[in-house]
Amino acid sequence: MSLEDAMVDPMLEAWHTNNRINLFLIDRISDEGLRCSLSARGGRDVARQFAHMHDVRVWALQTRAKDLAVGLKVFASKETPDRSLLKSALSTSGEAIGLFLTELIAGKPKRRGLKKGWIAHLSYFIAHESHHRGSILLTLKQSGHALDQDTRYAIWNWDKM
Numbered sequence: 001m002s003l004e005d006a007m008v009d010p011m012l013e014a015w016h017t018n019n020r021i022n023l024f025l026i027d028r029i030s031d032e033g034l035r036c037s038l039s040a041r042g043g044r045d046v047a048r049q050f051a052h053m054h055d056v057r058v059w060a061l062q063t064r065a066k067d068l069a070v071g072l073k074v075f076a077s078k079e080t081p082d083r084s085l086l087k088s089a090l091s092t093s094g095e096a097i098g099l100f101l102t103e104l105i106a107g108k109p110k111r112r113g114l115k116k117g118w119i120a121h122l123s124y125f126i127a128h129e130s131h132h133r134g135s136i137l138l139t140l141k142q143s144g145h146a147l148d149q150d151t152r153y154a155i156w157n158w159d160k161m
Contacts, residue, residue: 007119012098012102015097015101016098017158018125018126018129018130019090019091019094020161021133021155021158022129023091024154024161026050026083026090027083029046029136029140029145029147030145032145033046033145034046034080034083035047036139037143046136046139047081047082047086048075048079048080049132049139050081050086050132051081051089053090053128054073054086054089054090056128057072057094057096057125058073058074059074060097060100060125061093061096061097061100063112064100064111064112064113065110067110068100072092073089075089101118101121101122104118104121
């Protein structure tokens with residue numbers, strides 16, 4: 001077994017853990033918190049930041065694995081989805097990205113990843129979503145809807161996520 005083959009399952013588990021953290025956070029944010037924004041000019045509220053994460057996944061699939069994007073919702077730029085719609089969208093797109101990465105690694109035709117390889121592609125997705133989770137936590141804190149300490153620490157315990 002090659003080193004790359006030995007890395008596939010743990011790397012895909014990292015992707016799915018990343019997605020479980022998003023879903024975990026959505027469950028712990030109040031309805032008021034989901035509507036919070038620090039922008040005075042109509043920037044994304046917390047729900048729209050989660051929707052943006054989903055949309056970036058869909059856009060990546062539309063350009064790199066069109067068939068995996070079929071049927072996935074794209075949120076309108078000013079749409080503020082509710083908790084259940086966010087969770088459903090992120091669950092579905094999370095599975096689609098997992099399948100995309102699996103097929104990309106396997107060399108399936110019509111799967112186009114980053115030029116630097118699938119590990120860079122996975123890293124991009126996780127870095128992008130981690131950035132938004134940080135923005136979400138800051139927005140909640142500064143808006144008076146900070147999450148409890150146990151939740152804030154839990155997102156760093158990937159062994160339990």
